[in-house]
Amino acid sequence: MSTITDPDRGGFRVSQLLSDTRYRAITFQVIAFLLLVAVFYYLGNNLVQNLRAAGLNFSYGFLDEAAGYDVGQALIPYDSQSSNWQAAKVGILNTLLVAVLGCVTATILGVVAGVLRLSKNWIVSRLMAVYVEAFRNVPVLIWILIIYAIMTVVLPAPNAFRGDTPDSTMLMGMFAFTNRGIYIPAPVFNAGSMIVVGVFIASIIAMFAYRAYAKKVLFDTGKLLPTALPSLAILFVPALLIFFILGRPIGLDIPVLSGFNFGGGIKIGAPLIALWFALSVYTGAFIAENVRAGIQAVSEGQTEAAAALGMRPRRIMNLVVLPQAMRVIIPPLISQYLNLTKNSSLAIAVGYADVTATLGGITLNQTGRAIECVLLLMLFYLAISLAISAVMNAYNNSVKLKER
Amino acid sequence: MSDTHAESVAFVRDTAIPPAPPPNAQAGAIKWVRANLFSTWANAGLTIAAIYVIYLILVAIWPWLTNGVWTAPSLSACREVLQGEVGACFSVLTERWNQLLFGFTYPSDQYWRPGISFLLLFAAIAPVMFFKLPRKLLIITALYPFVAYYLIWGGTILTPIIALLGFVVGYLAYARLVKGNFAAGFFAGIAAAALVWWIGGMIVGVMGPEAPWLEEVPSRDMGGFMLNLILGVTCVSLSIPLGIVLALGRQSNLPLIKGICVVFIEFIRGVPLITLLFVANVVLAYFLPPGTTFDLILRVIIMITMFASAYIAEVIRGGLAALPKGQYEAGDSLGLDYPQAMRLIILPQALKISIPGIVNIAVGLFKDTTLVSVISMFDLVGMIRGPILASTEWNGVYWELFSFAALLFFIVCYGISQYSQWLERQLATGHR
Numbered sequence A: 001m002s003t004i005t006d007p008d009r010g011g012f013r014v015s016q017l018l019s020d021t022r023y024r025a026i027t028f029q030v031i032a033f034l035l036l037v038a039v040f041y042y043l044g045n046n047l048v049q050n051l052r053a054a055g056l057n058f059s060y061g062f063l064d065e066a067a068g069y070d071v072g073q074a075l076i077p078y079d080s081q082s083s084n085w086q087a088a089k090v091g092i093l094n095t096l097l098v099a100v101l102g103c104v105t106a107t108i109l110g111v112v113a114g115v116l117r118l119s120k121n122w123i124v125s126r127l128m129a130v131y132v133e134a135f136r137n138v139p140v141l142i143w144i145l146i147i148y149a150i151m152t153v154v155l156p157a158p159n160a161f162r163g164d165t166p167d168s169t170m171l172m173g174m175f176a177f178t179n180r181g182i183y184i185p186a187p188v189f190n191a192g193s194m195i196v197v198g199v200f201i202a203s204i205i206a207m208f209a210y211r212a213y214a215k216k217v218l219f220d221t222g223k224l225l226p227t228a229l230p231s232l233a234i235l236f237v238p239a240l241l242i243f244f245i246l247g248r249p250i251g252l253d254i255p256v257l258s259g260f261n262f263g264g265g266i267k268i269g270a271p272l273i274a275l276w277f278a279l280s281v282y283t284g285a286f287i288a289e290n291v292r293a294g295i296q297a298v299s300e301g302q303t304e305a306a307a308a309l310g311m312r313p314r315r316i317m318n319l320v321v322l323p324q325a326m327r328v329i330i331p332p333l334i335s336q337y338l339n340l341t342k343n344s345s346l347a348i349a350v351g352y353a354d355v356t357a358t359l360g361g362i363t364l365n366q367t368g369r370a371i372e373c374v375l376l377l378m379l380f381y382l383a384i385s386l387a388i389s390a391v392m393n394a395y396n397n398s399v400k401l402k403e404r
Numbered sequence B: 001m002s003d004t005h006a007e008s009v010a011f012v013r014d015t016a017i018p019p020a021p022p023p024n025a026q027a028g029a030i031k032w033v034r035a036n037l038f039s040t041w042a043n044a045g046l047t048i049a050a051i052y053v054i055y056l057i058l059v060a061i062w063p064w065l066t067n068g069v070w071t072a073p074s075l076s077a078c079r080e081v082l083q084g085e086v087g088a089c090f091s092v093l094t095e096r097w098n099q100l101l102f103g104f105t106y107p108s109d110q111y112w113r114p115g116i117s118f119l120l121l122f123a124a125i126a127p128v129m130f131f132k133l134p135r136k137l138l139i140i141t142a143l144y145p146f147v148a149y150y151l152i153w154g155g156t157i158l159t160p161i162i163a164l165l166g167f168v169v170g171y172l173a174y175a176r177l178v179k180g181n182f183a184a185g186f187f188a189g190i191a192a193a194a195l196v197w198w199i200g201g202m203i204v205g206v207m208g209p210e211a212p213w214l215e216e217v218p219s220r221d222m223g224g225f226m227l228n229l230i231l232g233v234t235c236v237s238l239s240i241p242l243g244i245v246l247a248l249g250r251q252s253n254l255p256l257i258k259g260i261c262v263v264f265i266e267f268i269r270g271v272p273l274i275t276l277l278f279v280a281n282v283v284l285a286y287f288l289p290p291g292t293t294f295d296l297i298l299r300v301i302i303m304i305t306m307f308a309s310a311y312i313a314e315v316i317r318g319g320l321a322a323l324p325k326g327q328y329e330a331g332d333s334l335g336l337d338y339p340q341a342m343r344l345i346i347l348p349q350a351l352k353i354s355i356p357g358i359v360n361i362a363v364g365l366f367k368d369t370t371l372v373s374v375i376s377m378f379d380l381v382g383m384i385r386g387p388i389l390a391s392t393e394w395n396g397v398y399w400e401l402f403s404f405a406a407l408l409f410f411i412v413c414y415g416i417s418q419y420s421q422w423l424e425r426q427l428a429t430g431h432r
Helices: A021-054 A084-117 A122-136 A140-154 A193-221 A228-245 A270-297 A300-308 A313-349 A355-367 A370-399 B028-036 B041-066 B075-082 B091-102 B112-129 B135-153 B158-177 B182-207 B224-251 B255-270 B273-287 B296-322 B325-333 B338-375 B380-390 B398-427
Strands: A176-178 A181-184 A186-189 A250-253 A256-258 A261-263 A266-269
Touching: A021 B255, A021 B273, A084 A122, A084 A270, A084 A313, A084 A355, A122 A270, A122 B041, A122 B398, A140 A270, A140 A313, A140 B338, A140 B380, A140 B398, A181 A270, A186 A193, A193 A228, A266 A270, A270 A313, A300 A313, A313 A355, A313 A370, A313 B273, A313 B338, A355 A370, A355 B273, A370 B255, A370 B273, B091 B224, B091 B380, B091 B398, B112 B135, B112 B224, B135 B158, B135 B224, B158 B182, B182 B338, B224 B255, B224 B296, B224 B338, B224 B380, B255 B296, B273 B296, B273 B338, B296 B338, B325 B338, B338 B380, B338 B398, B380 B398
Parallel strands: none
Antiparallel strands: A176 A181, A181 A266, A186 A250, A256 A261
8 A cells, every 4th residue: 555645754853854745844934934034134234224324213203394395286285384294195185186087087088999999990990999009008107298298388378368369268268278287167165055966966866766666677577667868867857956946056166367377266287187188098098908808708609699589789788798798897997997096106207296296206305214205105005006906806706706 | 303304405504604793882992881981870970080080180290290300400490490380300319319219428439339239139039039949049048138238338248257157057056956856956056156156256356357348338327218128128037037936936835935925916016116116216225234335227127127026926826827727736646846846847838828918017017117217317208308308409399209209119019019919829729
């Protein structure tokens, strides 16, 4: 009879640490552990010595000191006397802002381009192929700089809107495209506006309730209730009625030229536009490829089977192909969102005050706290990445094919 | 049974009628246009919209391209030539091509050196890319890093020779001992190479020649597209072995080693490359022994290599996971130990599956090398944003410069991705 394990020759010999599979794993891990400790000790020791030589210590006290610099665009109150921590928070919010805006537009662009690339229309599919290849194969930094140059060089200065026969006019009298940014009307909430907002939120809930009811009716009785038009009606009609009954409580603050610049409205700075747009078109090209791959991954047999059951093409797409394609599309889509968020750190190249530019740029340079700043910066991005991958794992588990 | 006989009927056709041509609307260009462009009303609308978009783009770009000025010393001279018409000022490219390609401090009489290295790159990379070329050509690939280093940096020839010698001695020691035990061969190889480099370092220190054959060019003089290529090629080739090690470590069943690799990979993949470049620029120096000065380019190479290796490790892990379990079990049942099974059975197959993914990572990494301009290195983008756009002659020439940069990157990246697709078709045999 043969034995699988090494025969026990009695007693323990030192050579078994290397030759015996039972002990070898422990040996290797102990060696790895010692090496790890040695490396960390070496680096830490160097760090301590270097900090002592430079007369520095490791502390986050500088976060409470006044930052002393201005940022172009802040979502929360901020001036140059605010603390460095406030500047970092401004940066974090700006990063999240551009990331969310970018993800939404990139998804829209990507889905449209991905579906059109599969179109049977030769010109349209070629055009989309050109778009995808052009944006995928050129660094996003170059796109950001090109679009920033368009924003600042091609668009007119606020001056051009002045006079009786101005060189430039506002789009629909509401939107001003200038080289300092785009000015859009801001909503003004007067008394009673909360009722309108509340009714609108209630309509959203009612719309989903109606769709759920239509689905239930379909599954119970086989009757198909119309959904598209009733949904729109439920969504907008009550809110509009209340809006006019209450005498238009929500107004618009339209930007107007005052002095050398526009006042009123909301200003979206040129750096934000450039970054947002460039990240959207760049990531959109990648998403288009993911969407295309996802739709192509659904086998032809599914479409044919649905057609054999007598379904119409649009219903085949909505009920058979897309639900299956989603399972393939969503994971790479979420990793594209992650990439977009990380690429938003290129804001520093166009002077958009994201967290890399405030905490990792100006604060770092002014205080000289390189290690603390970079560490904090990395922890922030790491937290976002881990949060997004947690969402992705949860989604993957929920749509996983249930095997029994 | 049929009663009809050939003799009893008046006429029997014994040749086929030549096929009639299809109706005009069902053939040739017209059919193609109707089927592909105007099959439905929605389709026709899309076609017209697409043609309109193409028309708009052409109208905007065509005069700009054809009116381009190729000889003018500055933007203002360019505008004089154009006299208010729309036109590109391509003379910035003819005037500053050397800065765009080589950076602004690389000695101009030495441009032939990076030029030759660039041409040799194709010879070195060909045997790696095309499996049908004779395997002996891989010797060129192995020699290339030393030749290219010597050509680009110059200085004493002893440095690359001793580096090469170390690798040769290390490989000989490895080849001699690997038959018995992989670990012994591996560590003996490293020890032998380190010994050669240590002795060689002393020799170079003692007898560096006074006047080297090739003038020494310090790293800070590297710039332009050359810097992008140096960073891209170096970091990709260094990160592949590191990525393999990390992927194997992540698959390992030793908890500590697996833990180290997982933490490293997830950490690197979770942070943007810019933060790692900040580390290279301002933080790394704190972790080195006091008094050591370190080339910025070397620090950047270290950080980008770490960055790329984490991504490549994930691609290779995908390849390892895609292999059927039977391959691992077959290796075990043949009595191979872990290094043998990995080297002879698992890795060759897993790497083959991962090649397209690795190529994608390489393209992404090459594009990401432009990020070094943020830490004030003068790569192609850094040259454009820094010295050229800031100069009095060319202040304001955005489109020509950015289109040139975009074009260079597009050519390289599109070429590599086309290669990757071709390779996928080549490798598609036998799987699925």
